[in-house]
Amino acid sequence: xxxxTLQSQYGATPHSVMWLGTRFLITVAHHRSAAASxxxxxxxxxxxxxxxxxxxxAPREAAFRLVQPSLTIRDETDYGTQLxxxxxxxxxxxxxxxxxxxxxxxxxxxxxxxxxxxxxxxxLGEETVFHPTGAHSVIxxxxxxxxxxxxxxxxxxxxxxxxxxxxxxxxxxDILLTRLKHPEHLLIGERVYMDSPFSGxxxxxxxxxxxxxxxxxxxxxxxxxxxxxxxxxxKEVMSP
Numbered sequence: 001x002x003x004x005t006l007q008s009q010y011g012a013t014p015h016s017v018m019w020l021g022t023r024f025l026i027t028v029a030h031h032r033s034a035a036a037s038x039x040x041x042x043x044x045x046x047x048x049x050x051x052x053x054x055x056x057x058a059p060r061e062a063a064f065r066l067v068q069p070s071l072t073i074r075d076e077t078d079y080g081t082q083l084x085x086x087x088x089x090x091x092x093x094x095x096x097x098x099x100x101x102x103x104x105x106x107x108x109x110x111x112x113x114x115x116x117x118x119x120x121x122x123x124l125g126e127e128t129v130f131h132p133t134g135a136h137s138v139i140x141x142x143x144x145x146x147x148x149x150x151x152x153x154x155x156x157x158x159x160x161x162x163x164x165x166x167x168x169x170x171x172x173x174d175i176l177l178t179r180l181k182h183p184e185h186l187l188i189g190e191r192v193y194m195d196s197p198f199s200g201x202x203x204x205x206x207x208x209x210x211x212x213x214x215x216x217x218x219x220x221x222x223x224x225x226x227x228x229x230x231x232x233x234x235k236e237v238m239s240p
Contacts, residue, residue: 005042018189023047025189047188062168068200074099075197076132083115083131083139083156084163085177088197091122093134101196102131104177105162106153114153115162116180119145122152129154132197166193169201183209183227192231204233 003017015027023045063084067075079087083102091098103116117129127142140156156162168174175193186192190206208230 020189023188025187062174063163063165065167065200069197070200075200078132078136081160082163083160085166086195086197088132089117089139090130090133091126091128093130097130097134099133099198101198103151104180105164106180112155113162114143114155115140117142117152117154119150119152127154166195167201169195183229186229192233194233202233204231206231 003014017027018025024041024047026041026046026048028048065075065086066077066079067073069075074088076088085102085104087102089100089102091100098121100118100121103118106114106116108114122129122142128138129140129142130136131139138157139160140154142152142154144153146152164177166175166177186206186209188206188209192204192206194202194204206229210228210230211225212228
């Protein structure tokens, strides 16, 4: 019935319609679609998302993990100089080392390549990055911290290549990472994916997007607000 309403009253044909319990999530052709201007449909709230307008990638063979992580198995494989998102890296050596997951490759305005890592795992004075653990090779150093985002940038050593393609999975293949997405642009019902050496591939759904005021002990004229996406992550998540 909602599809008939959108077609008859607004002249719009949605790509898909999903009921999320409190609202409709409607996929429309583009941002200028007539349907995208409709905030209420049949007396119920409706939000909108837009299909990926990038050109489809040509079929090709994906790279797969040599060890599939599980609840009891970690992928501590040394992938040498051919690295990609989801491989294990570490800060420090011995019993004090911190293990974490590599992020995505980014380039600055001069074309210099960096890779994202979480800031809290690399305190001041511990900027050296190892792969896969502290008992293995040094692959680079953390050179910049991006404000309060908990994202740091590391510079790879010469001779190390970093792919923007994730490890492949039997169901999704590999995913090409192109940019960091602003949390305010996440939509309820949008699919998200995670791949780490500790859990392997997981997928999920954005369930709630919250705006929260951040308390401050400083005498500042205004308080800061942050966007908090609430995401369910699991194995073989189905659409609601």
